[in-house]
Amino acid sequence: MTNLADSPMTSDSSPVTEQPALKMEGVSVYYGSTPAVREVFLDIPTKQITAFIGPSGCGKSTVLRCFNRTNDLIPGAKVKGNVFFRGVNLYSKKVDPVEVRRRIGMVFQKPNPFPKSIYENIAFGARINGFQGNMDQLVEGSLRKAAIWDEVKDKLKDSGLSLSGGQQQRLCIARAIAIQPEVILMDEPCSALDPISTLRIEELMQELKEQYTIVIVTHNMQQASRVSDKTAFFNAEATDQGGKLGYLVEFNDTVTIFTNPKQDYTRDYVSGRFG
Template sequence: MPYSSNGRSQSDSATIEQSNSVFNVEGVKVYYGGLLALVDVYLQIPEKQIVAFIGPSGCGKSTLLRCFNRMNDLIPGAKVEGRLHYRDRNIYDSKVNAVKLRRQVGMVFQRPNPFPKSIYENIAFGPRANGYKGNIDELVENSLRRAAIWDEVKDKLKEKGTALSGGQQQRLCIARAIAMKPDVLLMDEPCSALDPISTSQVEELCLELKEQYTIIIVTHNMQQASRVADWTAFFNTEIDAGGKRRGKLVEFSPTAQMFNSPHTKEAQEYISGRFG
């Protein structure tokens, strides 16, 4: 549902039913080496929708994104407080296996990072390593088809994935994530290193994939958020009492509302280009 700068929900006709939420974030704080980087986030992520995180650099967008599959665990000194429920289970519970979680909550990074292997092995490696018992050839083809790159690579599956163009590499990485049969796809500025044509291809792919997956995308491109997202979360920075900068969630609304009539002055000023 829409959120204001105090992190609590605002009443509005467009709301997310609890039963339709994939993630429920309750009072999440993130620290790096004792420094509070992101403060008191309350947020619900709806199922099979695209949610965009926007805001200036350093406002906590990627920091929060990494919380959804516990990638922050891999950063020395990082600590997460609060509760983050994935389908009604707190993923920061000590009993939750982070490796298994990442199979369900896949991630596509800012820069394409195909394995230094063949196109085929880029897709087959993960499922095979995790004991996949089905037909690997079919899995590879289906994953590449769903990532809208099969027709471009079907005759060169033995060639290195690193030989593809930047846009093709990113779609290969999306196919690699899909092959693990996730529930959610996290995308951290997936188009920032791509040309406009490749960006358009990835955006069209996201719109197709949301029929099967929940997608959370961090983007600095507000036009991209307005084109692809169903919901948009605006983050900003603030200065604490000690003069330290930290990120905060300011507003979370349906995308059309966010860009046409945001609830908060901060969101209005950011979207109108007054800062950021």
């Protein structure tokens, strides 16, 4: 198996402004024989926040899942094209998908803590991934990075399910951090949260991007404009089978996407004319 940690593209090999963290070349996704996304070319910059926006059914989450091969877990799903991380094609037969998901963590739309203690929510994944260091330090450090340590430090034996929705989502972010990824994918992480919790998650993302590359799917254009450095706008067209086929319309700096987009579809979407 290819070891992603030993791949030729290391964090010191070139300035981060020149080296994408993730790269898609001609990626198309099918569910069975039905195409869902067509021919995506995309470079995700290192240690920045990239937002995916677009109307429902345009393939944003499908594209996001390509980065850590969680589409593999959907029966009938098939990915064509190339996805590179640290110079390695993630869809090579030599690459272990489990290792991919350790390097590229995922935070889902609905907070999903394990039915375990707060401590074990953090320790469990690290333990099964072979962590040999000081577990107490790892748990505390991960919870601190997720800005929840002060709220839970005196109740680490309590169930993770006992926390509020916003706290549960930060616990899930801490759980993702604990396995020491390089990239964190977030699929609408604030859609089930109240405005105050949403603001805390957004502030947390700004802190985390100093250490991690973050890609977020969001339906909230205001959120995308607030938190992201780059924005990819996806749209969809109707297929002969009555479904939707997603495609990438435009990818650029977030300021450009929201103030001076190149494509009319992008301008219409960010101005609220459709979607």
